[in-house]
Amino acid sequence: MSDALAGLYQEVILDHSKRRIGFGELDHFDAMHFERNPTCGDEITLQLALEPGTDRISALGWRGAGCSISMASASVLAEMAPGMTIAELQSTIAEFREMLRSRGAGEPDIDILGDAVAFHGVSKFVMRVKCAMLAWVATEACIAETSSRQTS
Amino acid sequence: MRRLEVVPSLVHGVSVSPLSDLEVASIRADFPALGEFVNGQPLAYLDSGATAQRPLAVLDAERDFLLHSNAAVHRGAHTLAALATEAYEDARATVADFVGASPAEIVWTSNATDALNLVAYGMANASHGRGGPAARRFALGSGDEIVITEAEHHSNLVPWQELAAVTGASLKYVPVRDDGTWTADDAAAVITERTRLIAFAHVSNVTGYVAPVSDIVALAHAVGALVVLDACQSAPHRRLNLVELDVDFAAFSGHKMGGPNGIGVLYGRADLLDALPPFRTGGSMINTVTMEGSDFLPAPQRFEAGTQPVSQAVALAAAVRYLESVGLDRIDEHENALAQRMLAGLADIPGIQVVGPAAGVTRAGLVSFDVVGVHAHDVGQYLDSRGIAVRVGHHCAQPLHRRLGLTATTRASAYLYTSTDDVDRFLAAVAEVRPYFGVDE
Numbered sequence: 036m037s038d039a040l041a042g043l044y045q046e047v048i049l050d051h052s053k054r055r056i057g058f059g060e061l062d063h064f065d066a067m068h069f070e071r072n073p074t075c076g077d078e079i080t081l082q083l084a085l086e087p088g089t090d091r092i093s094a095l096g097w098r099g100a101g102c103s104i105s106m107a108s109a110s111v112l113a114e115m116a117p118g119m120t121i122a123e124l125q126s127t128i129a130e131f132r133e134m135l136r137s138r139g140a141g142e143p144d145i146d147i148l149g150d151a152v153a154f155h156g157v158s159k160f161v162m163r164v165k166c167a168m169l170a171w172v173a174t175e176a177c178i179a180e181t182s183s184r185q186t187s
Numbered sequence: 188m189r190r191l192e193v194v195p196s197l198v199h200g201v202s203v204s205p206l207s208d209l210e211v212a213s214i215r216a217d218f219p220a221l222g223e224f225v226n227g228q229p230l231a232y233l234d235s236g237a238t239a240q241r242p243l244a245v246l247d248a249e250r251d252f253l254l255h256s257n258a259a260v261h262r263g264a265h266t267l268a269a270l271a272t273e274a275y276e277d278a279r280a281t282v283a284d285f286v287g288a289s290p291a292e293i294v295w296t297s298n299a300t301d302a303l304n305l306v307a308y309g310m311a312n313a314s315h316g317r318g319g320p321a322a323r324r325f326a327l328g329s330g331d332e333i334v335i336t337e338a339e340h341h342s343n344l345v346p347w348q349e350l351a352a353v354t355g356a357s358l359k360y361v362p363v364r365d366d367g368t369w370t371a372d373d374a375a376a377v378i379t380e381r382t383r384l385i386a387f388a389h390v391s392n393v394t395g396y397v398a399p400v401s402d403i404v405a406l407a408h409a410v411g412a413l414v415v416l417d418a419c420q421s422a423p424h425r426r427l428n429l430v431e432l433d434v435d436f437a438a439f440s441g442h443k444m445g446g447p448n449g450i451g452v453l454y455g456r457a458d459l460l461d462a463l464p465p466f467r468t469g470g471s472m473i474n475t476v477t478m479e480g481s482d483f484l485p486a487p488q489r490f491e492a493g494t495q496p497v498s499q500a501v502a503l504a505a506a507v508r509y510l511e512s513v514g515l516d517r518i519d520e521h522e523n524a525l526a527q528r529m530l531a532g533l534a535d536i537p538g539i540q541v542v543g544p545a546a547g548v549t550r551a552g553l554v555s556f557d558v559v560g561v562h563a564h565d566v567g568q569y570l571d572s573r574g575i576a577v578r579v580g581h582h583c584a585q586p587l588h589r590r591l592g593l594t595a596t597t598r599a600s601a602y603l604y605t606s607t608d609d610v611d612r613f614l615a616a617v618a619e620v621r622p623y624f625g626v627d628e
């Protein structure tokens with residue numbers, strides 16, 4: 036089997052693509068966003084809930100259909116995000132995006148990214164970067180929704 | 188794996204046999220791109236339905252034209268301009284002959300999508316009164332109906348949606364059955380006295396289904412409706428006589444038949460083309476221009492505004508000659524045999540759901556399928572790691588996929604240069620997909 040393929044489909048990714056942590060709807064949430072990748076048709080509806088009165092994430096819930104990369108990255112994010120503040124989540128997303136744009140260069144920071152470092156191999160497959168970003172982009176939109184509500 | 192007995196079948200009443208392995212090997216030698224290595228493996232190119240590889244004869248013809256005769260056509264009095272114009276019009280005659288038409292019935296476009304838009308927007312212009320009394324036959328309004336099928340490629344769907352939206356006509360569609368196919372009876376249930384136009388694919392780019400063109404033409408013409416045939420997946424692969432089929436318009440793309448990008452064909456019955464208002468206007472398509480108004484050249488020039496893709500037209504004619512030298516009936520038979528080999532092989536692999544007509548039914552050389560539990564994108568990635576190029580996604584047919592309850596499928600499509608070895612490697616790799624992704628029965 037080609038090493039590149041093994042680098043793409045890490046155990047962690049294949050495992051998360053089946054476990055789908057956070058799959059389902061939240062009873063209560065503060066923001067919701069639908070995101071679609073028009074080139075491959077992958078889609079996700081993501082909900083973000085904050086601990087009442089704080090800017091700390093209490094839960095991410097999502098539903099969607101797509102490839103193993105997009106489903107696994109949603110699952111990893113839903114596992115990581117609870118407990119983070121919005122600012123922490125934003126910088127984690129920025130770090131994740133930077134890793135995916137690296138085209139395989141550099142070493143991702145496991146302290147910041149945790150299990151999400153498994154997606155480092157995706158950065159060598161330019162056409163799959165959008166798959167890995169799907170849930171993360173949807174989360175950014177949710178964050179924007181909550182903050183616009185707070186400022187308005 | 189089950190081996191198929193390949194029985195020579197009857198195409199247009201003549202017994203033809205598929206291409207032999209030796210013949211395919213010699214054809215492959217004409218297509219240098221097939222010798223590429225991908226991820227350390229020899230390329231097995233099974234994405235000709237999206238775009239075909241080009242033979243040296245086509246590359247040479249284009250280069251030869253550019254080296255010796257390149258100029259703008261239908262203008263200028265110098266020698267190269269004359270040579271270019273001659274080559275451009277010779278190419279038109281070659282392509283016309285290829286589909287049983289006369290040169291005046293062949294309009295160069297940039298691709299099939301462009302050709303279909305040319306008809307749709309020409310009709311929209313007619314609906315706004317352009318083109319005078321002769322164009323009234325194309326004018327649509329509320330109460331009129333456009334009919335398509337649920338299986339159409341977006342390029343033969345969205346232009347009609349737009350035409351309906353700007354004219355007030357309604358867009359109706361022939362629903363597909365559970366296997367993605369439809370019949371003349373299904374179409375008869377949708378076509379009414381109010382139907383003004385029916386547009387459908389000769390061969391579906393997803394199911395490989397071959398539409399009953401003559402039956403549909405009879406139904407349409409009985410109510411005075413025009414027939415637009417999307418011949419993208421038929422013209423490159425099977426003998427096509429558009430005049431015998433009696434369709435009113437037809438569209439196909441050069442890049443799917445070994446020709447270049449940026450060149451496509453609109454066929455239109457001569458009397459219709461002469462009456463249809465142009466879609467694009469400007470240089471090269473006019474007769475007299477004053478500051479008050481302009482009148483247009485007859486077809487096909489009236490549809491060819493602006494500086495034309497001349498070397499592409501010349502190269503497309505070379506592609507046509509190449510296909511004819513092999514024989515369209517034999518290409519058709521070869522691809523049908525490959526499709527049956529794929530179907531038989533896929534039937535032996537657990538967890539594969541094939542879309543389209545059942546095995547044994549004549550179909551084009553393409554097979555779309557779902558690998559249960561594995562997304563098509565992952566299937567395609569796995570096959571790519573084995574050097575096998577397939578298409579994944581909705582193949583520009585979202586409504587069809589939605590109807591079949593699938594978001595995406597994997598499609599393997601063959602051409603004259605596809606070998607049984609390509610197909611066998613593809614089948615072996617597909618069999619590995621579910622185990623690799625840990626999906627069990």
Ligand SMILES: Cc1ncc(COP(=O)(O)O)c(C=O)c1O
Nearest residue numbers: 298299300340342388392419440
């Ligand atoms: C059936 C069918 N119709 C239309 C098209 C559009 O062709 P093009 O993109 O070359 O205009 C295609 C090719 O993708 C096709 O397969």
